[in-house]
Amino acid sequence: MDVATARRPSILRMAGGAVHFDGVKAVDGVSIEVRGGEVVGLIGPNGSGKTTTLNLLSGMLRASAGTIHLDEVDLTRMSMRKRVRRGVVRTFQSGRVFPRLTVRENVEAAALGSGLGRGSARTLSDELIGELGLGEVAGSRAENLTAGRVRITAIARALACRPRFLLLDEPAAGQNESEAVELIRSIRGFATDRDCGVLLVEHDMSVVMNTCDRLHVLDGGRTVAEGDPAEVRRDPRVIEIYFGKRH
Numbered sequence: 001m002d003v004a005t006a007r008r009p010s011i012l013r014m015a016g017g018a019v020h021f022d023g024v025k026a027v028d029g030v031s032i033e034v035r036g037g038e039v040v041g042l043i044g045p046n047g048s049g050k051t052t053t054l055n056l057l058s059g060m061l062r063a064s065a066g067t068i069h070l071d072e073v074d075l076t077r078m079s080m081r082k083r084v085r086r087g088v089v090r091t092f093q094s095g096r097v098f099p100r101l102t103v104r105e106n107v108e109a110a111a112l113g114s115g116l117g118r119g120s121a122r123t124l125s126d127e128l129i130g131e132l133g134l135g136e137v138a139g140s141r142a143e144n145l146t147a148g149r150v151r152i153t154a155i156a157r158a159l160a161c162r163p164r165f166l167l168l169d170e171p172a173a174g175q176n177e178s179e180a181v182e183l184i185r186s187i188r189g190f191a192t193d194r195d196c197g198v199l200l201v202e203h204d205m206s207v208v209m210n211t212c213d214r215l216h217v218l219d220g221g222r223t224v225a226e227g228d229p230a231e232v233r234r235d236p237r238v239i240e241i242y243f244g245k246r247h
């Protein structure tokens, strides 16, 4: 590609982000970035600050220190709603859906809400439903689904918003390892096709090893390692956290 015309990927970036709760340093000076089209795994033991980092990036929580930018735009003090309008979309571990609507209606509603017309919303939701393996429950009400399927429906809704950056809180919770890997690969396919950056929280190192472009490891609210998954896997501090005496 001609270097002069090559498009620079968008970047969502937090620099020195911090938040404390009653003296607990939940996140303590974390710098993290995600580029359009890449999938970054945010991992670490219980209580290491993963969800809080997602909350800071999405605007659910305000940082007590540090900055958050989407390219040149300062998001640090911007509300969650405004960040969504700019394309920064977060999902929740519990999966948030309309229980009385069918899976298809849930996904279409999100696509319509993002400004697509009826025909395009239907096409996109059919595509997402197929890709995420929801075809056989497309006509079922969300209230009748298993917890795992509700979570995947919530992910389909988030993708239907056509995000520039997607922040996923344990998308594969409750799935076995091969289902988890398959789900993250599907999300990855959409991210790559649409130049969407994904930051996903995951407990399980083996799930993220083969599905993420980069890993960011937290412990005690601080970054202990980041980079290529194979390198991170060999980092002595990561080995200590995941395979050392503490576990």
Ligand SMILES: Nc1ncnc2c1ncn2[C@@H]1O[C@H](COP(=O)(O)OP(=O)(O)OP(=O)(O)O)[C@@H](O)[C@H]1O
Binding pocket: 021, 022, 024, 025, 026, 027, 044, 045, 046, 047, 048, 049, 050, 051, 052, 053
């Ligand atoms: N609203 C809150 N009030 C008080 N303390 C909080 C709050 N939210 C998080 N914490 C504390 O901040 C620290 C980081 O929590 P966080 O939920 O971000 O960790 P996590 O890595 O996502 O953990 P897990 O893997 O268990 O979900 C923990 O010590 C937690 O108890």
